[in-house]
Amino acid sequence: MTKKLLLIGGGHAHLSLLKKFKQDQFADCEVTLLNPTRTYYYSGMFSGYVEGIYQLDELEIDLQTLCEKAGIQFVEGTALSVDAKQKMVLTEKGDILNFDVLSFDIGTKRKGVSELPDSDQIFHLNRKEQIKELGDEASKRGDVVIVGGGAAGIELSFSIQSWKKKNNDDGTVRLISSSALYGESSDDRCKKTLKAKIIQAGIRLHENERVERIKESKVHMNGESVSYDSLLWMTGSEAPKLYKSSKLPIDKEGYLLVEDTLQVKQYPFIFGSGNGVTIQNHPDLPRNGVMAVRQGGVLWDNLKGFLQSGEGYHFQPQKRYLTILSTGERRAYLRYGSFCTSGKLAWKLKNKIDKKFMATFK
Numbered sequence: 001m002t003k004k005l006l007l008i009g010g011g012h013a014h015l016s017l018l019k020k021f022k023q024d025q026f027a028d029c030e031v032t033l034l035n036p037t038r039t040y041y042y043s044g045m046f047s048g049y050v051e052g053i054y055q056l057d058e059l060e061i062d063l064q065t066l067c068e069k070a071g072i073q074f075v076e077g078t079a080l081s082v083d084a085k086q087k088m089v090l091t092e093k094g095d096i097l098n099f100d101v102l103s104f105d106i107g108t109k110r111k112g113v114s115e116l117p118d119s120d121q122i123f124h125l126n127r128k129e130q131i132k133e134l135g136d137e138a139s140k141r142g143d144v145v146i147v148g149g150g151a152a153g154i155e156l157s158f159s160i161q162s163w164k165k166k167n168n169d170d171g172t173v174r175l176i177s178s179s180a181l182y183g184e185s186s187d188d189r190c191k192k193t194l195k196a197k198i199i200q201a202g203i204r205l206h207e208n209e210r211v212e213r214i215k216e217s218k219v220h221m222n223g224e225s226v227s228y229d230s231l232l233w234m235t236g237s238e239a240p241k242l243y244k245s246s247k248l249p250i251d252k253e254g255y256l257l258v259e260d261t262l263q264v265k266q267y268p269f270i271f272g273s274g275n276g277v278t279i280q281n282h283p284d285l286p287r288n289g290v291m292a293v294r295q296g297g298v299l300w301d302n303l304k305g306f307l308q309s310g311e312g313y314h315f316q317p318q319k320r321y322l323t324i325l326s327t328g329e330r331r332a333y334l335r336y337g338s339f340c341t342s343g344k345l346a347w348k349l350k351n352k353i354d355k356k357f358m359a360t361f362k
């Protein structure tokens with residue numbers, strides 16, 4: 001009998017499945033991808049778009065076309081609730097999708113977005129229109145405050161500062177981080193190099209300062225207030241509510257708990273990957289794009305094994321991996337384990353990797 005495989009979320013791990021489905025199919029299996037939008041924007045090139053190096057269409061992945069090419073069905077919608085026992089998913093449109101096997105790759109939410117005032121000066125990039133708007137001049141003119149000292153906040157600070165330099169805009173760029181900058185990098189020398197670059201670029205850095213309130217175009221921190229023309233909210237991750245509300249096994253922060261085969265122990269027909277899951281044997285894995293992409297290979301093998309041969313593999317995270325952050329003006333900061341360097345060559349490598357990645361979806 002034909003089995004139904006439902007993929008929820010077009011995140012990095014599921015994108016790699018779509019590429020594999022173009023070359024190989026699971027026998028007697030009907031596959032569906034559910035994602036809230038038809039277009040997915042690749043975050044690796046986003047800072048280059050904001051700076052004016054890339055056009056928006058260079059970042060776009062058309063999920064519907066990709067699904068058609070891969071011979072699978074695309075459904076535009078958001079999963080509201082999952083019933084693991086009845087094997088059913090309810091979407092925000094009221095559709096019910098049945099499955100035999102389910103796979104989640106729905107990423108994370110940004111911390112604190114629901115408490116932000118409703119204002120067209122505030123960007124958190126959860127909506128397509130906001131991604132487009134950050135390419136416009138108006139969002140970058142004047143004083144720009146970026147909250148969040150992770151990869152996204154750092155890259156966007158550099159790209160807006162570079163845009164200002166190119167466009168003779170004398171407004172300030174401030175980067176506010178509630179913890180030490182780039183918390184994911186444990187190497188002190190590398191962190192110092194990156195911090196020095198930020199300061200050298202003229203970005204005003206507020207490290208270890210927590211935003212307490214946002215009111216009347218001002219960000220209030222402990223004892224200091226700064227005004228903004230645009231505010232970019234690029235804070236760390238928060239678990240999506242879907243897992244908890246669907247009564248699926250979660251860790252103490254609400255992320256879906258999976259084994260290192262990427263399966264939910266209690267429901268082996270449910271798989272989870274990407275930043276929205278916690279792998280029980282590797283609870284401290286960083287939540288970033290590199291980890292999400294890497295899980296795609298094991299996910300493919302194990303979905304195939306579960307549906308066909310019964311074989312399964314374990315996800316082994318790499319201890320060291322390559323990170324390249326764009327630092328503006330076609331330069332980048334590269335880190336591999338405790339090695340770090342920066343400059344034009346690092347950017348060329350990032351540009352080559354990103355363009356090659358995107359070419360596989362065209």
Ligand SMILES: Cc1cc2nc3c(=O)[nH]c(=O)nc-3n(C[C@H](O)[C@H](O)[C@H](O)COP(=O)(O)OP(=O)(O)OC[C@H]3O[C@@H](n4cnc5c(N)ncnc54)[C@H](O)[C@@H]3O)c2cc1C
Nearest residue numbers: 009010011012043078079106107152274275288289290292
């Ligand atoms: C500007 C910027 C720069 C970054 N730079 C880097 C970097 O240099 N290196 C790095 O490693 N990481 C970087 N990141 C982080 C990286 O983008 C994320 O770690 C990565 O996208 C997470 O992948 P994912 O597969 O978990 O999910 P995502 O890529 O977040 O995809 C999840 C998908 O699921 C969909 N979805 C969500 N909820 C539902 C639902 N209920 N039903 C159906 N679909 C749903 C979403 O719409 C989305 O399409 C950056 C992020 C940004 C914004």
